Amino acid sequence: MTAPDHRRITDLGTLKAISHPLRMRLYRALFVARTATASQLADQVDEAVSLVSYHLRKLADHGLIEEAETQSADGRERWWQPSSYGFSIRDEDVRGTPELVAASDALGRAINDQRTTLLERFLDERLTWSAEWRSASVSAEWLPRLTAPELAALGEELQAVLTKYDQKARAAEAAGDTEGRENVAVHLHGFPYRS
Known part of the structure; x- marks a missing residue:
């Protein structure tokens, strides 16, 4: 990660790029992993490596992720990392432009869907966590x-x-x-x- 701050997204192309549900899942998985290869991320999202590589390149084209230092002896593997400490979209950057508002809303819904899925998975698997983790969870x-x-x-x-x-x-x-x-x-x- 080259920059510690949030990336402020203000352009339509980047909003559309990150709004894609698989790209959002990949970005989230990469943010958690800190660095990963396409094959590692493909295992996490249960998709073909070629498809994941394509979507990672699209995220990189918009500056959301970047190549990372190789973490293994296999020089053929391409490692990726987030290019910033998250991203943000602010109302003042999109208001007045219907296309930006629509793309921002689509991204918000995609993120909310993925957040809901994470919470529902925790609720479904709650009893598989230790009593300490169940007590520490907050709602x-x-x-x-x-x-x-x-x-x-x-x-x-x-x-x-x-x-x-x-x-x-x-x-x-x-x-x-x-x-x-x-x-x-x-x-x-x-x-x-x-x-």
């Missing part, structure tokens, strides 16, 4: 009455807390502290609604 909902600036500030604070824990975990893992570590999904949604 909560808050319904505060906030202003738009308060919601924005809340989002920034929550992102800072999650970034702190993720960076701490990545540093520990890089130092060899892998005992008891599992991939953890934390999904936050904060949006206005009318009852």
Whole structure:
């Protein structure tokens, strides 16, 4: 990963590229793995290596992933990594352009579908996890009455807390502290609604 910050997506081509459901799954799998080959990712998403290679090249064409240092003696293997620490799409970058709004909405729905699938899988497999993991898992909902600036500030604070824990975990893992570590999904949604 060459850049520690989020990549801010503002163009239609990149939005369309990442909105593809398989590309989003590949991006998520690569983000979790940190580095991987097409064949490793193909095993994870249960798709042909040639198809996965094609979609990885499309993600790379839009700067979402990049080649990584080879992690094995086989020089024929192409290793990939995310090019940034995630990405973001902001309303102010898409509003006023119907094509960008539609692509942003499609991406939001694709991401939500994959998040829902992850949560449903955990619920289905819940009893296969240890009591410690079941107790540590979090499911909560808050319904505060906030202003738009308060919601924005809340989002920034929550992102800072999650970034702190993720960076701490990545540093520990890089130092060899892998005992008891599992991939953890934390999904936050904060949006206005009318009852």
